[in-house]
Amino acid sequence: MRHSEAMQLVSTFITDEMLTVTNLTTNARMWSALRGERPSFYGLNMGLCLPFAVGLSLAFPKRRVFALDGDGSLIIETSALITAADVSPPNLLAIVFDNGVYSDMAETATTRRTDLEKMAQGAGIQRTATVRTPEELGSAVEQALASGEFAFLVAKVERDRQIPFRGDYIARSERGMKEAFVDALRRLPDYGSWR
Amino acid sequence: MDAECTQLIIEALKEEEIDLFVTLPEEPTASLTRAVQADPYFTCVAVASEGSGIALCAGASIGGRRNVFVTGVAGLLMGGLALTHMGPQYGIPVFILASYRGDIGDRSGISGSKLQVFRQVGEPFLQALRLPYRVVDQRSTLKRTIVDAHFSCRTSDIPVVLLLTGEVLW
Numbered sequence: 001m002r003h004s005e006a007m008q009l010v011s012t013f014i015t016d017e018m019l020t021v022t023n024l025t026t027n028a029r030m031w032s033a034l035r036g037e038r039p040s041f042y043g044l045n046m047g048l049c050l051p052f053a054v055g056l057s058l059a060f061p062k063r064r065v066f067a068l069d070g071d072g073s074l075i076i077e078t079s080a081l082i083t084a085a086d087v088s089p090p091n092l093l094a095i096v097f098d099n100g101v102y103s104d105m106a107e108t109a110t111t112r113r114t115d116l117e118k119m120a121q122g123a124g125i126q127r128t129a130t131v132r133t134p135e136e137l138g139s140a141v142e143q144a145l146a147s148g149e150f151a152f153l154v155a156k157v158e159r160d161r162q163i164p165f166r167g168d169y170i171a172r173s174e175r176g177m178k179e180a181f182v183d184a185l186r187r188l189p190d191y192g193s194w195r
Numbered sequence: 196m197d198a199e200c201t202q203l204i205i206e207a208l209k210e211e212e213i214d215l216f217v218t219l220p221e222e223p224t225a226s227l228t229r230a231v232q233a234d235p236y237f238t239c240v241a242v243a244s245e246g247s248g249i250a251l252c253a254g255a256s257i258g259g260r261r262n263v264f265v266t267g268v269a270g271l272l273m274g275g276l277a278l279t280h281m282g283p284q285y286g287i288p289v290f291i292l293a294s295y296r297g298d299i300g301d302r303s304g305i306s307g308s309k310l311q312v313f314r315q316v317g318e319p320f321l322q323a324l325r326l327p328y329r330v331v332d333q334r335s336t337l338k339r340t341i342v343d344a345h346f347s348c349r350t351s352d353i354p355v356v357l358l359l360t361g362e363v364l365w
């Protein structure tokens with residue numbers, strides 16, 4: 001399945017009540033094009049997406065949080081898997097879009113011997129899956145959402161040749177993007193009421 | 196860190212309604228971590244890397260959950276990328292208590308020359324990121340400084356670091 005196809009499919013599960021954070025470059029640009037001006041936290045740098053999402057999940061324990069990460073980003077900070085496993089926020093669904101490349105550059109280790117799902121299992125994450133088709137992805141997301149448990153999915157995707165260049169991630173500065181996201185969070189009825 | 200300073204920090208954290216305590220356990224603040232873990236007021240997360248700790252705290256902060264990251268100067272350096280992004284790039288409040296390894300009086304048993312590196316690099320690193328920080332070495336000012344620093348952190352949207360040393364730590 002193509003990366004954009006997988007992202008499009010995942011977007012059909014994400015409602016405006018859910019919170020989404022992405023890593024940088026490909027995922028940020030694809031998600032931004034799908035989301036338009038609706039706020040998300042876009043473009044967290046290498047290795048920061050998953051732990052950031054864990055923190056956001058702890059602030060909104062009754063709200064679903066999606067971490068849309070990439071293989072290159074996760075590989076640089078695989079210890080985040082251990083932290084995520086340790087905390088296991090039941091409201092967090094992490095999806096790694098594994099296209100096997102660093103943006104448009106060289107191949108990542110997942111094209112050789114590295115298996116991110118096995119690493120997640122080794123870190124202690126209970127609910128994991130690797131999916132390769134839209135059907136498998138849709139089913140895995142559906143099951144993860146229904147489970148009420150922290151889940152970690154690796155979506156094996158083919159690289160898209162053209163990455164969209166529109167939406168909030170492109171239109172705003174990073175500070176502006178953050179402010180828009182924080183403003184949206186502050187309007188939520190459960191903001192600041194994690195207890 | 197002795198029991199009195201541990202208690203002062205816990206009191207200050209509660210006064211600021213900080214209930215999420217994130218740390219990569221380290222020797223100088225081990226007594227604080229143990230006390231927090233035993234206190235049901237706190238959720239204690241032991242992260243596997245400092246970068247993850249800083250990112251986790253940033254995610255919680257923008258969601259409105261008050262938190263503290265407890266580490267050492269070496270941890271600040273290890274978490275440098277995360278601190279750079281959450282501070283100068285995004286402007287997200289991350290409140291950090293860091294043991295000032297290598298400062299005068301550090302008797303932690305690590306070779307002095309290794310500790311000197313932290314003293315030589317720690318403060319210049321924070322200055323390079325233009326992050327507010329303060330060295331806290333008196334127990335009489337500890338609680339007030341934590342409360343003030345956290346106030347500045349959350350109202351200025353920027354990481355603030357307190358470097359713990361002197362009678363507060365050793």
